Amino acid sequence: MILFIQQVVSGLSIGAVYSLLAVGYALVYSVYNFTNWAFDAFMVAGAFAGFYAIASFFIPPVPAIALALLAAVILSVGVERIAYRPLRLRNAPRLFMMISAMGANLCIINLANLFFGGQFRKFPEIASGTIFLGGVAVGKMDLFAAGFSAVALAILWFFLYRTRAGLGIRASAIDTLTASIMGINNDAVAFMVFAISGVLSGSAGVFYGIKYAVYPYLGIVTLKAMIASIIGGLGSLPGAVLGSLLLGVTETLVSGYISSVYRDLFSFSILVLILLFFPNGLLGSKDSEKL
């Protein structure tokens, strides 16, 4: 039984980091109807900025993490300006924006590889150590990451549902064109959406860097977050969180009780099965009721 609980706890901690990324995907998708494939790069930017801030400039952890998030936000907003906005203004098909995102991603990851080198870097320890609850080990960093994810998502929810700016984003999510006719500044919405995505992916990058290692290809995990956000329902924020936790736990249980060789097989099979029965994902809804 302890083994089972341990596996579920490990799975939830993996899912918590997926959820940061998955919510970012959901947010961009809900407003712009395209998948922001460049998340990978923002994550890497966050991880590297945090790493160098602490390891090379000896900045204390909290301002270092803030710097890391800032770096990811700048990159995210920059990519929006350079790679998406020109396409958006010319009414390019959404598919082209996705391709543009992939290009931006490949470009940034390869630049990171070129400038920083591909080797693994150990993130300076911020919250090391483990708490044992009745034989179940919970890493302090995992708890912190899960707590951070929960708080970040709560703030995001508040922002979207209780502020005027959030209302603007939600209006754009329903219909960008009508929203702009009604006086909502599309560019401001884009700035906010991509800044938020930057914060989410940058923090996921920092947590990933701390938990595993900092290297240019750490963003490979964004594919999992993408699956999680589809399972939950693309465009639905609660769905993204649910999908992430579900995926994290499924992966650990499959690895633990069946075989890790079949882990991805199960992840993708679940995706297909869920889409067969819930074409919009678990909590996804029609276009008119997104976010």
Place this chain on the structure above:
Amino acid sequence: MFFKYFKKGVWLVALLALSLSSLLSGCASSKTIKIGFIAQMTGPDSYIGQAAKLALEDRIAEINEKGGIKGYKIELITYDSRSEVPDAVAAAKRLMDQDHVSAIIGPEWSGAAIPIASIADTSKTPVIATTASNIKVTVDDNGNVHPFMFRVCFIDPYQGFAIADFAYKELGKRKAAFITDVSAAYSVGIQNYFEEHFTSLGGEVVAKEGYQANDQEFRAQISKVAESGADLLVVPTATYRDIALIAKQADALGLKIQYLGVDGWVADELLSMAGKELDGAYLSSGVTTESPEFKDYNAAFEKKHGMKATVYAYYALDALYAIEYAASAVLDQNPSADPGSEAFRVSLKNALETMKDVPAFTSKLTMEPDTHNPHNKPVVILQIKDGQWKIVKTYEP
């Protein structure tokens, strides 16, 4: 309108010229022996290829300064395999078909070396794998040797045997658990050879957990190992990051266990990433930078390049020494041989196959003609202690 097309035309001509010139540059000048090097130059595994390339370049510059091999200069052509099998195979094909190299050094891992072996046979180009230790690299499924494939490292059956022997007899361990990269021929091979010898001695393998290349999350497997009651955790991985992550995550889950590893662990980055968690762990290696005979070389290398010499550099040098010997032997027979010709490559292969006690970088090399493995390569058992590699024992076959 005309200018629009004219502009396009200019671009096209420029592109054509560029591709033609690159094609032409592939043509060999007859007094140069071209040697290909397929290495992991970029990405997380670049630590394997970087130092090796520098070591080869140093050595080649040294030979060329002294007038080359019997008057023939050496040229090194390095291609990045990006640690991907398709890229490594493409690099091998390009070296053989386009650059017309006389021989190839690399790749470093069995997964890429196995498919390259058949291409080497077809194009009749000798390939010397550096650290690809799976038995199938030089012999096919029926046990027939690949005529043009060689290696300079030990083979996994012996590595598996040595660590199993060490675990049972020296460490007194009886219950072993595995966390194995099931997508790597190397890892699975060692697991099987270990199990064979360990169980024959009376030990038991109580858990066999798998994962796939590039996985980062091992807590599910570690929890199972903890549950199995094993007193030894063997991690036969070809890359240090896997064992670093496993050790860190096991530490976070509170698992204290004796670790046992393989030559794939060897990278100084491992010590900085998880030296603390792996303190006391044992592993096997073919050579080690800690050996006193390499002290001067290491110091000079670090001074010149600002990075440390690695065992991957040593193995690459061993392969280069073997090619130097073979080329010299071929040129003795035929002083005006054309290094780009098939006849030259076949003679080179014959010379490599029959080499005996040839002085190489790490030790004297004798090739076994029926397996193309180096004869009697020892296995060194190392221990990670206080953030350093310590030599514990040497197994001679």
